[in-house]
Amino acid sequence: MKKYIYLILVAIALAACHKGEDIQPTYYDCQFNFTDSSGWNTHNTLYQSLIDDMTANGVVGVTMSVYQPNTGLWVGASGKADLHNDVDMKPCNISRVGSTVKMFTATTVLKLMEEGKLDLDDKISSYLEGDVIDKIENADQATIRQLLQHSSGIYNYIQNLQFQTASLNDFIKEWQPEELLEYAYNKKAYFEPGEDVRYSNTGYIMLGMLIEKIEGKPFYQVFEEKIFQALGLNMTRFAAKDHIPFGIARGYIDMYSNLQVVESTYYSGWDYFTADGGLISNPYDMNIFFRALMSGQIIQPSTLEMMLTWQTPDETDPNFFPISYGLGIFKIETPQGIAYMHSGDAIGYYANMMFFPDDSTTVVYAVNSNYGKIDQFVSTKEAMEKVIAATKQ
Numbered sequence: 161m162k163k164y165i166y167l168i169l170v171a172i173a174l175a176a177c178h179k180g181e182d183i184q185p186t187y188y189d190c191q192f193n194f195t196d197s198s199g200w201n202t203h204n205t206l207y208q209s210l211i212d213d214m215t216a217n218g219v220v221g222v223t224m225s226v227y228q229p230n231t232g233l234w235v236g237a238s239g240k241a242d243l244h245n246d247v248d249m250k251p252c253n254i255s256r257v258g259s260t261v262k263m264f265t266a267t268t269v270l271k272l273m274e275e276g277k278l279d280l281d282d283k284i285s286s287y288l289e290g291d292v293i294d295k296i297e298n299a300d301q302a303t304i305r306q307l308l309q310h311s312s313g314i315y316n317y318i319q320n321l322q323f324q325t326a327s328l329n330d331f332i333k334e335w336q337p338e339e340l341l342e343y344a345y346n347k348k349a350y351f352e353p354g355e356d357v358r359y360s361n362t363g364y365i366m367l368g369m370l371i372e373k374i375e376g377k378p379f380y381q382v383f384e385e386k387i388f389q390a391l392g393l394n395m396t397r398f399a400a401k402d403h404i405p406f407g408i409a410r411g412y413i414d415m416y417s418n419l420q421v422v423e424s425t426y427y428s429g430w431d432y433f434t435a436d437g438g439l440i441s442n443p444y445d446m447n448i449f450f451r452a453l454m455s456g457q458i459i460q461p462s463t464l465e466m467m468l469t470w471q472t473p474d475e476t477d478p479n480f481f482p483i484s485y486g487l488g489i490f491k492i493e494t495p496q497g498i499a500y501m502h503s504g505d506a507i508g509y510y511a512n513m514m515f516f517p518d519d520s521t522t523v524v525y526a527v528n529s530n531y532g533k534i535d536q537f538v539s540t541k542e543a544m545e546k547v548i549a550a551t552k553q
Contacts, residue, residue: 180244180410180423188241188407190252192444193394198251201234203553208236210550211525215239217537218419220412220529221249225443226551227451227522235444241409241528244423254395254442255409255526256428257511258504261398261439262364264383264449266308266488268371270459270467271386277374280305280466284366287373292338292366295345302353304370307363308487311471315347316360331427331507334403337365337434357473357485361436368435379435391452396441399432405440411508414532421529424508437506443513443524450515451522454500468500480541495545496552503539505530510538516552523551 198204203226211222221239235251272278278287284307285293285300293299302312317323323343327333344362351358371379380398388396397405404425411428412421431437452458459467470484470491477483481492492499496516503512511526525547527538537543 180242183242183245183247185245185247188247188250188253188409190250190254190395190407192235192252193392196235196251197232198234198236202231203228203551204234204236206550206553207234208238210547211236211238214527214537218414218421218529219527219534219537220421221253221409222525222527223249223251223253223255223443224525225251225447225523227447227520228553229520233444233447243410243412243421249409249528252395252442252444253409254405254407254440255511255528256399256411256506256509257439257441257446257526258431258437258506258509259361260441260446260502260504260511260513261435261437262504263453263488263502263513264387264439265364265367265371265379265435266467267453267458268379268382268386269304269308269367270463270487272371272374274460274463278304278370280308284370287370288366291345292341292369296341296362297347297349298353299366302363304367305487306353307367309357309471309485310359310363311355311357311485312353312360312363313349313351313355313358314360314362314366315344315349316358317341317343317362317365320344320347327430331424331429333429334432335430335434337369340430340434341365357471361434364436365434371435380438387449387458390458391448393441393445393449396439396445396449399428399438399440403429403432408440409528411506412529413508414529414534417532419533421534427507428509431506437504439504441511441526443511443526446511446513446524446526447522450513450524451520454515454517454520454522481544494548494552496548499548505539507531510535512539512544512547514544514548521552523547 215238237249237251241249306312320343368379467487484491501514510530513524
């Protein structure tokens, strides 16, 4: 879901921009641990044309994976991983994938439930204490399930103009979870717990704290143990351990809405340590994860059924698909049928992952540029419709 709002481009214009570092092309070398047969895929030309069209329109670089039961897995790339050094994007290159991490956060919480370590209808206040409960309205009443489903009503700290000003004035600041939560202190809740659904990053920071409270270790280490290692997601990691990991594609923003992009690789410090963002991956690993989740390989079928229990918001966005909220996942109604999905962005990066339950088609794409005119080609309803039309064959 769209995460960053307000004067982001204006503030970046005032900040000191990284214009590009001299980096050897070998820095971006990577390879898959399987034999890639994408060139022989029935839809290879169609898929490649889809992402080539994105980069032709001004998107800096794109990586994509498409899985269909009848044709198998396709992975591809287009554009550049690094403009300054003129390095082509490779299908295996990693990038920031933002709020898609919320599906990993929710999955981890559900696994802890299966292990008997929590009940979804427990109040979060049974596990957390102090200002995070006392100063955030609804936190004393909201349940774990409601945090997962964005039905807690808890204020989304990112909407606080004071936070936006503070973050925009220092893009390379590394924020700790407690610092971010302070921007939700004493803010009016959107509604009573359970009455409606409304996206809240605050709730997912709290869920990361819950995981740490129960397991006694950083939540991202729990991700590694319960998801990354179990599925062999060798290219997936969390920003807290390495903020700018070796080989990550450079990020870019269309600061002046003229497709003359500025590098923004180092401007993502507020989600390095929180479970509402901070994931680094590529579409291959994310495709593996999504299919494993939907096929019952990570959580039990009965738990997956809980995850896919939907609540529809009272107010819908006329500029997006009809949407319903599950536990760390969304359901949208597209012209090609129902899709389960989650998207996410950081400054200079955007990713989207979709699964179609009617035939298990799974589509994941990630780009290393956003904002300005670029967004219309990657994150709008129209952009998604184009991706879906080409990949849901």
